[in-house]
Amino acid sequence: MDKVSRSPAMTDVARLAGVSHQTVSRVLNDHPNVKEQTRIRVRAAIAELGYRPNRAARALVTGRSQLIGVVARNSTLFGPATMLSEFEQAAADSGFAVSVGSVRELDRASISAVVDRHLDQRVAGLVVIANTASATEALAEIPGDLPVVFIDGDPASGRPLVTVDQVAGARAATRHLLDAGHETVWHVSGPTDWFDSAGRIQGWRQTLEEAGAEVPPLLSADWSAAEGYRTGQMLARMPEVTAIFTANDHLALGILRALHERGRRVPHDVAVVGFDDVPEAAYFIPPLTTVRQAFGDVARAALGLLLGQMRDSTGTADQIIVPPQLIVRESAPGRV
Amino acid sequence: MDKVSRSPAMTDVARLAGVSHQTVSRVLNDHPNVKEQTRIRVRAAIAELGYRPNRAARALVTGRSQLIGVVARNSTLFGPATMLSEFEQAAADSGFAVSVGSVRELDRASISAVVDRHLDQRVAGLVVIANTASATEALAEIPGDLPVVFIDGDPASGRPLVTVDQVAGARAATRHLLDAGHETVWHVSGPTDWFDSAGRIQGWRQTLEEAGAEVPPLLSADWSAAEGYRTGQMLARMPEVTAIFTANDHLALGILRALHERGRRVPHDVAVVGFDDVPEAAYFIPPLTTVRQAFGDVARAALGLLLGQMRDSTGTADQIIVPPQLIVRESAPGRV
DNA sequence: GGCGGAAATGTTATCGATAACATCCGCTTT
DNA sequence: AAAGCGGATGTTATCGATAACATTTCCGCC
Structure with a gap:
């Protein structure tokens, strides 16, 4: 009677x-x-009492919790937000909770602080959505025995990593535009220190070179519609620009608006291809041709790698590259 | 020498x-x-050893962790994603980690499962982003002594809650359209079981009634651009529709496209006002007039309430209503 | 039928912190 | 000068689980 409030323990x-x-x-x-x-x-007794093990006690004695830490940029960008959400779902299905640690900037100090917070919590593993080189550097301090998986990190790092094949996505987009008859393709990239951007730039450039097309100067921006618009204002006044591949859908949105204002019709005068396939992309004016990334697959693969590392700590540095998919809509139809 | 790996403890x-x-x-x-x-x-010794307290041990003896659980719908919707991100930032500044628990649906069983996971972790408090009535019901099982704050929940529940003033936002939007000379305003709402939707519907209807304007039939949809488009296709063929207020920006995007396809010019033939002010809203065609929600303020206020409850467990059921702000752009300019 | 060994179960130590209580010490108070 | 008090510190118990080791039970086999 006197311990109604206390939840039952193992004893x-x-x-x-x-x-x-x-x-x-x-x-x-x-x-x-x-x-x-x-x-x-025992199972019956557990059910009868509604017993649930105390994770804190378990974490204390084992030195490890049922918690996975995620280090991500503080962001409401579609990609990271979706990734986080998908990862949490996957982790929950495996009995893990997810502790998020956002950072405003992916610089060394911020990342260290977040990683420290996670280490305090004795996380069982760490997922780093590390889109920039500076982030990768900052992770030197992670203890060697802690399972870590990178998402969208540097494929050349040799660390366990899952990423969408950015190069292939960019190639498909560029190829699609060239096949439609455009002489060359302009590219508006994301911040150049992001690996995502780098991969997309590389795929774009390679494809042009292989096709013997001229490689126009690279335009880079942040990921926002605002910068897409600014860049678009410039591109809209260049008659020789007939095909644009942007590093994400929001940039494309800004460009569509700039082209519209200048009276350049899409796709008749200029074709536009984006990247991400945000749910709204099909409702842009006109509907956007874009490259879909399978965030769910990436998240589940990342969790798989992490659980693998937890089981046998022999650091198998697997890398999983998930293929993207070109979604063709009106902003850049195939050859008609 | 033999304990290089073990991190220092209090002793x-x-x-x-x-x-x-x-x-x-x-x-x-x-x-x-x-x-x-x-x-x-002591401080010097702590610094010298690089000592960091073991949260698990503390949680075990105090029965409470430095972890705040968030229950949110599994969603990449702009609102929830932004809210989560902002809340995490605020919590981190106060030394709390945030464990996210997404649910696919806000039904009773799913919510119970997530809450249980959080209770397992002995969270110090719970934030529920509970946009529907079913969610509120499902939270009966939360122990009375656990600090809880609702975000976007039912203002009538009497529970501690922080929300944007949906009614005021909807009033401002509707008022703005009436003031611009429209006879009445059509509304495309979100799912009617969301409190957000309910508040926006209420504000819209009240304003029309007060102005003596006819109240058109309510159109409801989910939050997606896809449904906005479908609804828009219908509205676009009704000449008497000259002003539309949508429950979020993505619905508005779909409607803009439908109007565009039907040759109805915005704002000349039809004015459109959205809700949220997503970063891209300024780059829609045309730029969208919308209602901005101060998610950061909401998140910080929610954390404040939660910390308050942790300090003195006298359940002060404070409610904080954050005012929204009308952002006027081209899709619905003021009276010209 | 007793013995060996594995399977099943129990006992005790342990993780690293906080809580409760005990102690020591110096100073005021009468 | 003895008593009393409170500030500063130490000692021991405790949270609830797992790990390591100890013990009992069961079974097959010679």
Whole structure:
């Protein structure tokens, strides 16, 4: 009566089931050497009391929690937000909670602070959505025995990593425009220190060179519609520009507006291809041809790698590259 | 030499400073009865060893962690994503980590599962981004002594809550359109079981009634551009529709496209006002007049309420209503 | 039928912090 | 000068789980 408020502990379950608390622990952790009959009795007691193990106690003794830390840029960008959401879903299905640690900037000091917070919590593993080189550097301090997986990081780092094949996505987009008959393709990239941007630039340039097309000067911007608009204002007044590939859909939106204002029709005068396939892309004016990234697949793959590292700490530095998909809409139809 | 890997514990600090571990604990928790000189010595030892307290141990003995659980709909919607990000920033500044628990649907079972996961982690408090009535119901099981704050929940629930003043936002939008000379204003709402939607509908209807304007039938949709487009296709063929207020910017985007396809010019033939002010709204065709929500303010206010509840558990059911702001752009200019 | 060994279970130590209580010390108070 | 008090510190118990080791039970086999 006096302990209505206190939630039941392992010993309470043990008493009810007529066994020792250690046996309860064994049942919970699926140890082999427990008689089927006792296992059932213990399970029944657990159910009856509504017992739920205390994660803090477990974390204390094992030195590791059921918590996965995510280091991400503080951002409401579609990509990172979606990635986080998908990852959380996947982790929950495997019984892990996710602690997010946003950083305003991906500089060394900010990242260190976030990583420290996660280490305080004794996270079982770390996922780093590390889109820039500075981020990768800042992660030197991570203890070697802590499982870590990078998302969208540097494929050349040799670290366990999952990423969409940015190069392939950019190639598909560029190829699509060239195939439609354009002489060359202009590219508005994201910030050049992001790996995503770098990969897209590389794919774009390679494809042009292979096709023997002239490579126009690179235009770079942040990821915003605002900068897309500014860049678009310039491109709109250059008659020789007939095909534009942008590093994300929001840039494309800004460019569409700039072209519209200047009276340049899309796709008749200028074709535009974006990247991401945000849910709204199909409702731009005109509907946007873009490259879809399978964020869900990336998130699940990242979790898989992480769980793998937790099981056998032999650091298998797997890298998983997820293929993107070109979604053709009106802003850049195929050859008509 | 043999314990390079193990991170220092409180006793290590105590030994180095020549005090007991309890004194170290007192220093860490800012207890008053510690001589200034010892305090300094302990601090020095902490710094020298790079000691960081073990949160799991603390959580075990206090029964509460430095972790705040967030229950949110699994969503990449602009609002929730921004809210989460802002909240995490604020929490980090106060030394709290944030564990996210997404749900696919805000139904009772899903929410219970997420809440349970959070309780497992012994979260110090809970933030519920509970946009629907079903969500509110599902939260009956939360222990009474756990600090909880609702974001965007039911203002009538009497629970601690922070929300943007949806009614005022909708009033401002509707008022703006009426003032521009429109006879009445059509409204495309979000799902009617969301509190946000309900508030916006209410504000819209009230304003029309007060102005003596006819109240057109309510059109409701989900939050997507896709449904905005479908609804827009219908509205576009009704000549009497000259002003549309949508429950969010993505719906507005779909409607803009539908109007465009049908040759109805915005704002000349039809004026459109959205809600949210997503970063891209200024780059729609035409730039969207919309209602900006101060997500950052909401997040910080929510954290404030939560910390307040943690300090004195006398459940002060404060409610904070944050005013929204009408952002006027071309899609619905003022009277010209 | 007793013995060996594995399977099943119990006992005790441990993780690293805070809580509760005990102690020591110096100073005021009467 | 003895008593009393409160500030500063130390000692021990405790949270609830797992790990390591100890013990009992069960079974097959010679």
